[in-house]
Amino acid sequence: MTFAPALHAEWIKIRTLRSLCGALLAVFVATTAFSALAGASDTSDPGLDPLFTALSGVIPGQIAAISFGAMAVASEFHGGALRVTLAATPRRGRWFAAKATAIAVPSLVVGLATALAALLAARAGLGGAADGLTADEQTRAVVGCGVYLMLMSLFAAGLAALLRSGVGTLSLLIPFILVVSFVIGDKTGTAADFLPDKAGQVVLYETHDGPLGPWTGLAVTALWSALALLAGGWSVRRRDA
Amino acid sequence: MTSIDVRNLTKEYGTRRAVDDLTFRVLPGRVTGFLGPNGAGKSTTMRLLLGLDRPTSGTATIGGRPYPTLDEPLRHVGALLDAQAAHGSRTGRDHLRALAASNRLPARRVEEVLEETGLASVARRRVKTYSLGMRQRLGIAAALLGDPEVVLLDEPSNGLDPEGIVWVRELVRRLAGEGRTVLVSSHLMNETASFADHLVVLGRGRLLTDMPMRDFIDARVxxxxxxxxxxxxxxxxxxxxxxxxxxxxxxxxxxxxxxxxxxxxxxxxxxxxxxxxxxxxEGTLEQAYFDLTATETEFTARPQEARR
Structure with missing residues (x-):
């Protein structure tokens, strides 16, 4: 059995659940709305990073991306759904790879569209404050933002497979993102720079002064996501369904 | 010939032996009733057969091969394990479409099994609006999707109305008549007596009986x-x-x-x-079963636990 049929099945399962389509829509709406708001209100601060301001909606928006990844996996852990899935696709590693791909592709596509819309919406409010941004910087941030949203949903997907619970995953990740990163705040040069969300967000800034650059930061987040997926995949392979 | 072979199968959860050195065969062309009280290990055995749980020791093969090594397994083996398995927010049809896609089964099979199980009129409704009987039919539809030679049904009559129970009876008889291998678990004696040719009876994870139903009744009653x-x-x-x-x-x-x-x-x-x-x-299966269980220490030695 090859990979394509498993991927096809997982793609059908994702697009036929309204809650998952709703989560992707929420990524777009929340990120764009909060970015537009930030662009319209925040222009007086001289230390402002106009690029991050334009994409700051991704901070609340990523919660929807995390929910998408967590729920897409957690739907398999309800009432024996995983048994039906694994009876149809008994090669578990292949199945989990298909699941992760079916989560990654729509979150990347929605993430890229979201980042572009957020940038445009915020620039409408920022006006002259954003004039210094180069095309390269903006392209890098939009692509990076899309990849970041994808990586965060994959991180959540891996954790959900490990914990076998969407609620468990969200109650771990959402406080982590809202509280821990917020408390540590803008201080750089600490281990916090290497947290999955902080590291990946470097790509959203026009200037950065931490140990990580835009792409190395994303690579660190990718490493976190890969670790979570490996742990989740290991759990799926090893445990009784 | 596609038979199910269970050999020295043992499964332990912690210190509890759910399945204890089980050996039996399920042959094609007849309905094998899989009997035993709740907790006797019937469902565990079925999960082991499908490679969903890993055995502590022993083997379970279908047509000589472990289930996880089958390519596109739904074309060979169809199973109903749990009626609650379909996601409540998905429609019955979408549930089956995803399963069909995973094994490259043609989309027309989805419509055929929906028709066959009497779900065609509710196929586009979300599963959470289904009654238990309709979910059971959806689970059976999923089992039949790949037109498999081997069919495993765990308590298929659960929640079905009288008409549905008769339908299941006729279905399993027909499947066996077509030469398929059919294993149907139940804890209801009269229901099993209505369709089984052969019996495999478990008690606390051990094999108590493996013989034709008629012989079992005649020997016991x-x-x-x-x-x-x-x-x-x-x-x-x-x-x-x-x-x-x-x-x-x-x-x-x-x-x-x-x-x-x-x-x-x-x-x-x-x-x-x-x-x-x-x-x-005439002796009934129920009488024979209770005669068996009365003599088996599995049931009498520790009545507290057996009742649990």
């Missing part, structure tokens, strides 16, 4: 005769003279144990006893 007469005292005397064990029931008929109608008929006629009724009482 002694023949009895039901008789009614106008002259009870004469009948009682007559039976006592022959050393036959008999009891009189409230409504006036007698049950003669370990006897056949031919003998009792001749006896009564020889004595000039007027008979109003004379019939042999």
């Amino acid at each position: 002694q023949p009895r005769v039901r008789v009614r007469t106008t002259d009870d005292p004469a009948l009682e005397t007559l039976l006592a003279q022959r050393g036959l064990d008999a009891e009189r029931h409230q409504d006036g008929h007698w049950t003669v144990h370990h006897a056949r109608v031919d003998d009792i008929g001749r006896l009564a006629s020889g004595a000039g006893l007027p008979l109003l009724e004379l019939a042999s009482e």
